Amino acid sequence: MNPVENNNAARYAVGIDLGTTHCVLAWRALDQEAPETAIEVLPITQLGSPGSVVESQQLASLMYLTHPNELSEQALSLPWNSNSNSNVTGSLNQPLGSIAQNLGAKTPIRLVSSAKSWLGHTGVDCKEAFLPLDSVDEIDKVSPYEATVAYLCHLKNAWQHRFPDAPLAQQKLTITVPASFDPKARELTAEAAQEAGLNQAILLEEPQAAFYSWVFDNADTWRDQVQLGDVILVVDVGGGTTDLSLIEVKEDSGELSLERLAVGEHILLGGDNMDLALAYQVKAKVEAQGKTLEMWQINALTHGCRAAKEALLTDTDLQTVPIVVPSRGSRMMGGGLRAELTRDEVITALVEGFFPKAAVDEVPRSRPRSALSKKSLPFAQDAGITRHLAKFLSSQAPENATAFSNDPLGVNGNNPPAFLKPTAVLFNGGVFKAPILAQRVGENLNRWLEESARPAIKHLSSADLDYAVARGAAYYGTVREGNGVRIKGGTACAYYVGIESAMPAVPGMEPPLQAFCIAPFGLEEGSSAANSPEEFALLTGQSVEFRFFASKTRRDDQVGTVLESWSDDELMELPPISAKLDDLTGASGQGVTVTLQAGVTEVGTLKLEAVEVQGQRRWKIEFDVRDH
Amino acid sequence: MNPQLEQLLTQLDPLHYGLLGFSFLLIIILVISRSTGSNNADAVTTPDSVKPAAPADSVESEPQSAQVASTVKITEYSTDAALQVLGLLQQEARLIDFLQEEVQHFSDAEVGAAARVVHEGAKKVLTDNFLIEPIRSEDEESHVTLDEGFNTAEVRLSGNVVGKPPFTGLLIHRGWKVSEVKLPKVIDGHDLTIIAPAEVEL
Numbered sequence: 120m121n122p123v124e125n126n127n128a129a130r131y132a133v134g135i136d137l138g139t140t141h142c143v144l145a146w147r148a149l150d151q152e153a154p155e156t157a158i159e160v161l162p163i164t165q166l167g168s169p170g171s172v173v174e175s176q177q178l179a180s181l182m183y184l185t186h187p188n189e190l191s192e193q194a195l196s197l198p199w200n201s202n203s204n205s206n207v208t209g210s211l212n213q214p215l216g217s218i219a220q221n222l223g224a225k226t227p228i229r230l231v232s233s234a235k236s237w238l239g240h241t242g243v244d245c246k247e248a249f250l251p252l253d254s255v256d257e258i259d260k261v262s263p264y265e266a267t268v269a270y271l272c273h274l275k276n277a278w279q280h281r282f283p284d285a286p287l288a289q290q291k292l293t294i295t296v297p298a299s300f301d302p303k304a305r306e307l308t309a310e311a312a313q314e315a316g317l318n319q320a321i322l323l324e325e326p327q328a329a330f331y332s333w334v335f336d337n338a339d340t341w342r343d344q345v346q347l348g349d350v351i352l353v354v355d356v357g358g359g360t361t362d363l364s365l366i367e368v369k370e371d372s373g374e375l376s377l378e379r380l381a382v383g384e385h386i387l388l389g390g391d392n393m394d395l396a397l398a399y400q401v402k403a404k405v406e407a408q409g410k411t412l413e414m415w416q417i418n419a420l421t422h423g424c425r426a427a428k429e430a431l432l433t434d435t436d437l438q439t440v441p442i443v444v445p446s447r448g449s450r451m452m453g454g455g456l457r458a459e460l461t462r463d464e465v466i467t468a469l470v471e472g473f474f475p476k477a478a479v480d481e482v483p484r485s486r487p488r489s490a491l492s493k494k495s496l497p498f499a500q501d502a503g504i505t506r507h508l509a510k511f512l513s514s515q516a517p518e519n520a521t522a523f524s525n526d527p528l529g530v531n532g533n534n535p536p537a538f539l540k541p542t543a544v545l546f547n548g549g550v551f552k553a554p555i556l557a558q559r560v561g562e563n564l565n566r567w568l569e570e571s572a573r574p575a576i577k578h579l580s581s582a583d584l585d586y587a588v589a590r591g592a593a594y595y596g597t598v599r600e601g602n603g604v605r606i607k608g609g610t611a612c613a614y615y616v617g618i619e620s621a622m623p624a625v626p627g628m629e630p631p632l633q634a635f636c637i638a639p640f641g642l643e644e645g646s647s648a649a650n651s652p653e654e655f656a657l658l659t660g661q662s663v664e665f666r667f668f669a670s671k672t673r674r675d676d677q678v679g680t681v682l683e684s685w686s687d688d689e690l691m692e693l694p695p696i697s698a699k700l701d702d703l704t705g706a707s708g709q710g711v712t713v714t715l716q717a718g719v720t721e722v723g724t725l726k727l728e729a730v731e732v733q734g735q736r737r738w739k740i741e742f743d744v745r746d747h
Numbered sequence: 748m749n750p751q752l753e754q755l756l757t758q759l760d761p762l763h764y765g766l767l768g769f770s771f772l773l774i775i776i777l778v779i780s781r782s783t784g785s786n787n788a789d790a791v792t793t794p795d796s797v798k799p800a801a802p803a804d805s806v807e808s809e810p811q812s813a814q815v816a817s818t819v820k821i822t823e824y825s826t827d828a829a830l831q832v833l834g835l836l837q838q839e840a841r842l843i844d845f846l847q848e849e850v851q852h853f854s855d856a857e858v859g860a861a862a863r864v865v866h867e868g869a870k871k872v873l874t875d876n877f878l879i880e881p882i883r884s885e886d887e888e889s890h891v892t893l894d895e896g897f898n899t900a901e902v903r904l905s906g907n908v909v910g911k912p913p914f915t916g917l918l919i920h921r922g923w924k925v926s927e928v929k930l931p932k933v934i935d936g937h938d939l940t941i942i943a944p945a946e947v948e949l
Contacts, residue, residue, distance in 0.1 A: 171932070174929075193936055198932070225946075452850075453857055
């Protein structure tokens with residue numbers, strides 16, 4: 120092969136895990152077709168402290184907004200900033216990763232975090248600069264979108280620093296998103312990739328990526344480890360989110376095939392919550408001794424608790440681990456803080472707090488959110504991951520699929536509660552480095568299965584809990600080339616527009632709403648749904664808005680299905696969608712009849728269009744980002 | 748006398764942490780000086796833009812010199828890497844703070860608590876920046892045989908050093924060897940002598 124000839128062709132399949140708390144980039148060479156070609160994780164060049172450049176396999180998804188007098192520009196420059204390199208992208212020249220973590224720990228008002236959780240939050244405009252949240256006005260804030268672009272630019276620059284001859288924009292690039300991301304969040308991620316100059320990037324759901332990584336690691340044996348009819352539950356607990364998916368093993372012309380059946384809700388609950396829970400427990404113990412703690416001490420405690428937790432959960436002989444927070448001054452001894460974390464405390468807080476014993480028909484506890492809701496992330500109110508899991512499996516049971524089942528009051532006698540019964544489970548995320556936590560989830564699953572007289576669940580073991588998503592994404596790049604089994608699935612939701620039905624106005628009563636299905640469940644990438652039969656008379660030059668809904672459970676609705684009523688669990692309202700029918704001739708106010716058509720782009724984003732019935736014109740329908 | 752001495756020793760025990768830390772620091776600095784001194788540019792990965800404070804001339808770098816055989820060259824060490832390690836040990840392990848304290852004014856519990864911070868942080872510096880392996884794979888306190896021509900830098904003889912190789916003796920210490928150094932790179936112009944900036948909270 121002549122390398123010059125092949126200059127513009129992709130040489131690597133690259134996977135980016137754009138995590139809530141950390142980003143990881145993995146790659147696999149494409150030119151060697153051999154199945155054993157390894158997947159490697161890129162050591163990401165980043166600043167460790169001002170003036171010091173380190174490499175780490177993770178880039179903390181954090182940005183520090185420096186004060187102009189705080190640090191010299193030179194102390195914050197990276198190797199790719201030093202020479203006037205035209206390959207460098209990114210206008211926001213703020214420190215990211217390890218250095219942001221270090222500086223931000225001492226100056227939290229300047230630390231941007233959790234940008235990704237905001238992208239997945241329906242109630243805010245992610246292009247509005249409001250991070251760090253609740254910070255002071257003097258600081259020039261950034262938007263969650265800008266932060267995401269900055270992380271991608273950094274990863275791109277780090278890649279090109281390592282592979283100057285293989286621009287990232289020319290490689291097979293896959294970026295992962297939570298399975299629970301709604302169409303708007305997916306589109307924002309794809310747009311951020313484009314702004315970082317990575318137009319070719321496609322999206323992949325994280326639990327699927329974790330599963331691809333398992334398939335890659337078990338290339339020779341995975342067909343023996345799962346059988347036709349198996350339903351694999353992927354439980355992915357990251358730093359900030361919990362993501363659930365079900366993948367079914369099917370058969371296609373005599374070969375095993377895979378299909379993603381369902382994905383869970385967006386649950387903002389992860390490993391960071393666990394560290395915080397421990398830190399607050401230790402804080403309470405210290406304060407019980409009459410000491411008051413300052414913010415920096417709590418931060419240091421959280422850091423200490425993370426290390427102590429890891430030690431206690433991996434070494435079963437250990438009973439207590441001391442946590443020491445020395446004083447900040449150069450006289451480090453005396454005046455420090457010493458606390459202990461015991462094995463029992465960790466077990467109680469984490470195992471009982473986050474993975475409690477739950478019944479399969481239990482639902483996560485919630486309390487009404489305060490009406491005076493200032494801008495905030497919708498963190499899960501119930502920390503019980505097992506209860507979220509129970510709700511997910513129950514909602515996916517065919518018997519429970521419609522709210523108006525034959526047994527609305529649940530008086531079905533002694534039958535065990537219905538739920539979708541997985542036969543195997545794959546764990547992902549650093550949290551599961553503690554075997555006891557995976558065990559606990561397994562115990563709950565087995566109890567539920569036993570009640571329904573089903574065999575115990577199989578555990579599929581993941582080789583790499585921290586990097587599996589990025590590695591699986593890199594592998595997906597080669598799968599798309601036709602080398603390997605691809606998980607089918609398409610959209611994990613059916614989508615609807617809500618239309619108020621025409622009826623005489625009745626004071627105090629909202630006109631009833633009907634939901635028209637415009638995209639069925641399982642619409643595959645690169646395909647379009649049928650035109651919706653419903654026609655809308657619109658005026659050019661004017662903007663029109665539709666209420667927009669999604670359902671994760673109504674699997675059989677086709678385009679044109681009309682729902683008159685539904686339960687809150689069944690249909691979830693998303694931010695509205697809107698279209699402005701610009702007329703190229705400039706004439707406005709012209710009547711035009713359109714139908715709606717949905718499709719999924721190759722990238723993996725949902726595309727909605729208004730299509731003229733008597734004509735050729737099409738208008739893009741936007742996902743609204745306005746607060747509502 | 749004896750019990751008293753024992754008591755004194757137990758009292759001093761936390762202090763050994765300090766001594767340990769200090770010897771560890773010295774070892775690291777020595778190791779760094781050697782590895783940079785021997786022109787091991789790849790391992791230390793200092794960018795081209797960084798000028799070593801002292802030129803690291805080594806024997807290998809001037810093989811053409813006619814006097815090589817007769818002149819012993821003493822290599823100047825690079826201060827940059829040593830300062831970098833000091834900075835890391837202060838940032839991660841508070842080692843300078845710890846060693847600058849007068850430990851005798853503090854109780855064993857206080858010294859012990861501080862030693863945990865130093866130990867945890869210094870260990871992180873060690874694992875993040877160095878790959879350290881034992882020189883001998885045999886168990887300590889077992890008998891080993893050294894053939895003629897063994898590497899005298901790697902193995903030090905002690906005790907009843909007489910006779911001719913092969914030597915058979917008891918392995919007292921396995922030895923340690925740094926097989927990889929991966930220190931952070933430094934941005935040109937960054938002042939490495941500042942191992943901990945003063946901190947002012949606003």
